Amino acid sequence: MALLHLAPPFPGRLPPLSCKFRPISGEYWASQPSQRKELFNRIAPSYDNLNDLFSLGQHRVWKRMAVSWSGAKDGDYVLDLCCGSGDLTFLLSEKVGVSGKVTGLDFSREQLSIAFARQQQSLKACYNNIVWFEGDALDLPFEDRSFDAVTVGFGLRNLVDRRKALMDIHRVLKKDSRVSILDFNKSEQPFITLFQVWTLDNVVVPIANQLGLEKEYSYLKHSIAEFATGKELEELAKDVGFSEAKHYELSGGLMGNLVATR
Numbered sequence: 651m652a653l654l655h656l657a658p659p660f661p662g663r664l665p666p667l668s669c670k671f672r673p674i675s676g677e678y679w680a681s682q683p684s685q686r687k688e689l690f691n692r693i694a695p696s697y698d699n700l701n702d703l704f705s706l707g708q709h710r711v712w713k714r715m716a717v718s719w720s721g722a723k724d725g726d727y728v729l730d731l732c733c734g735s736g737d738l739t740f741l742l743s744e745k746v747g748v749s750g751k752v753t754g755l756d757f758s759r760e761q762l763s764i765a766f767a768r769q770q771q772s773l774k775a776c777y778n779n780i781v782w783f784e785g786d787a788l789d790l791p792f793e794d795r796s797f798d799a800v801t802v803g804f805g806l807r808n809l810v811d812r813r814k815a816l817m818d819i820h821r822v823l824k825k826d827s828r829v830s831i832l833d834f835n836k837s838e839q840p841f842i843t844l845f846q847v848w849t850l851d852n853v854v855v856p857i858a859n860q861l862g863l864e865k866e867y868s869y870l871k872h873s874i875a876e877f878a879t880g881k882e883l884e885e886l887a888k889d890v891g892f893s894e895a896k897h898y899e900l901s902g903g904l905m906g907n908l909v910a911t912r
């Protein structure tokens with residue numbers, strides 16, 4: 651599948667892409683890739699504000715930790731998969747500086763439009779090192795060992811084939827480089843699981859409902875339930891070839907971050 655580069659000026663139309671996301675149970679989670687793509691396009695305008703509200707701003711701390719764990723440094727060439735509106739991408743840009751390069755890839759045109767607009771509105775010189783692509787996280791057309799670091803923020807959980815995703819990430823990473831993957835944690839502690847479910851049912855979905863996005867956010871509970879535990883993610887990363895893998899629990903086990911070294 652071809653990767654489509656979104657470069658200035660931002661194009662109004664691009665050919666549609668099919669992105670392979672994990673089909674899960676639940677009232678709204680669509681069975682067709684095009685429907686899932688439409689879901690993420692619809693929530694794009696409210697996505698950042700809702701993240702601030704639901705996490706009480708803590709998602710910004712988690713994302714800084716994720717970028718730090720990636721090991722990205724000045725002058726590096728790095729990749730942010732499932733980049734959304736660009737939070738991790740911009741943090742990576744600040745890490746690698748004007749001499750580095752950042753590629754942000756996502757399947758949602760609306761999310762990428764917001765990311766591009768944020769880039770154009772910023773006066774930070776380092777943000778000029780970012781290029782945006784609309785593409786499939788399971789079909790990366792990059793050369794082997796192209797990147798010094800890779801990040802994935804709240805994306806691996808939804809991919810239809812996590813093994814293939816990790817294999818491709820492993821392929822495009824340089825030797826001894828790392829991938830840092832931030833997402834909801836599927837806890838092995840019953841209390842944490844119950845608290846997650848209660849929060850989603852009684853806080854997240856009702857607030858989303860006030861914005862007309864109840865169905866769009868109701869899928870979260872089901873996607874977390876079908877996600878892998880931290881131990882399972884560590885085992886999967888090692889199984890596809892990473893030499894080291896460590897999963898860190900954040901915020902009392904509500905969130906998690908996998909760090910794997912090629």
